[in-house]
Amino acid sequence: MLHGPGDLRVEDVPDPDGEVLVTVEAATACATDLKALRHGHLILGPYPARFGHETVGVRHDTGERVLVGDSVACGTCIACAAGRTQLCPDMTWVLGGFAERIAAPVAALHAVPDGLAAAGAAMAEPLAAAVHAVARAGDTHDAAVLGGGTMGLMLARLLVLEGRDVTLCDRHPQRRAQAEALGARAVDALGRHELVMEAVGRPESWRVAIDRTLPGGTVVLVGGCPAGSDVTLPSGPLHYAELDVRGAFHHTPPEVDHALALLGSGDVDWRTLAGKRIGLEGLYDGLVRPNGGEARKLVVDPRL
Ligand SMILES: [Zn+2]
Numbered sequence: 001m002l003h004g005p006g007d008l009r010v011e012d013v014p015d016p017d018g019e020v021l022v023t024v025e026a027a028t029a030c031a032t033d034l035k036a037l038r039h040g041h042l043i044l045g046p047y048p049a050r051f052g053h054e055t056v057g058v059r060h061d062t063g064e065r066v067l068v069g070d071s072v073a074c075g076t077c078i079a080c081a082a083g084r085t086q087l088c089p090d091m092t093w094v095l096g097g098f099a100e101r102i103a104a105p106v107a108a109l110h111a112v113p114d115g116l117a118a119a120g121a122a123m124a125e126p127l128a129a130a131v132h133a134v135a136r137a138g139d140t141h142d143a144a145v146l147g148g149g150t151m152g153l154m155l156a157r158l159l160v161l162e163g164r165d166v167t168l169c170d171r172h173p174q175r176r177a178q179a180e181a182l183g184a185r186a187v188d189a190l191g192r193h194e195l196v197m198e199a200v201g202r203p204e205s206w207r208v209a210i211d212r213t214l215p216g217g218t219v220v221l222v223g224g225c226p227a228g229s230d231v232t233l234p235s236g237p238l239h240y241a242e243l244d245v246r247g248a249f250h251h252t253p254p255e256v257d258h259a260l261a262l263l264g265s266g267d268v269d270w271r272t273l274a275g276k277r278i279g280l281e282g283l284y285d286g287l288v289r290p291n292g293g294e295a296r297k298l299v300v301d302p303r304l
């Protein structure tokens with residue numbers, strides 16, 4: 001339970017309320033969880049708050065293995081009616097994966113492909129966001145990814161699977177090696193490309209992404225900057241080079257199912273992105289301590 005910024009406690013609490021109770025097998029962690037721990041997050045409920053949003057487990061009512069999707073859109077607003085449920089302003093967030101049990105509406109649940117391990121299935125949540133971002137990226141053969149964290153690596157793998165010529169830029173040699181193992185070319189300084197997908201989430205990196213995009217090209221901003229950031233962008237390339245600058249946020253339920261299928265088939269090998277496996281007691285240290293060079297996701301198994 002989060003009791004306030006930086007105040008994480010492992011404690012016995014009653015089972016959460018909700019339509020379906022799920023026994024958690026694995027919950028993977030990402031930068032959003034670290035943000036929630038350190039500063040709070042607008043999607044968190046009031047303190048004490050449950051968190052963890054990449055969750056897989058077993059349904060109490062049916063015994064099925066499910067990915068617990070982290071959001072359910074309202075289904076009736078203008079965005080939902082247009083099929084853009086990721087933009088729903090009345091989203092119900094389903095958090096609490098860092099626990100032995102989580103409660104979720106039935107609409108949040110997705111079947112896990114047979115044979116896919118819990119830690120791998122949990123990565124369908126961030127992978128779905130990568131699927132969504134690539135769907136907004138146009139269809140140029142030449143593609144680049146700025147940032148070799150787990151999101152950048154997922155983007156690179158999806159672009160490789162589409163048969164594109166993919167360059168990933170990161171300053172850490174270990175992450176460049178990971179990108180190359182996924183089929184991308186890796187560099188420590190980005191040249192200019194027709195498509196640049198930003199997966200860092202800093203104002204200066206957004207500017208670099210725009211600066212490295214060829215005239216007429218597309219920039220997809222995948223990395224979210226710190227809340228409240230004002231970003232100053234160069235007017236020249238935006239105007240004279242007719243850059244197409246697009247945001248990409250979250251995912252839709254069909255994109256989550258697509259991500260699960262990619263992980264189940266092995267087209268995206270979750271093992272290359274899985275990091276340390278820890279129990280709930282190790283969560284605080286696991287989140288706040290930098291993990292060194294490789295980009296890998298922390299796997300929380302509350303049964304440990
Ligand atoms: Zn996440």
Ligand SMILES: [Zn+2]
Nearest residue numbers: 074077080088
């Ligand atoms: Zn809606």
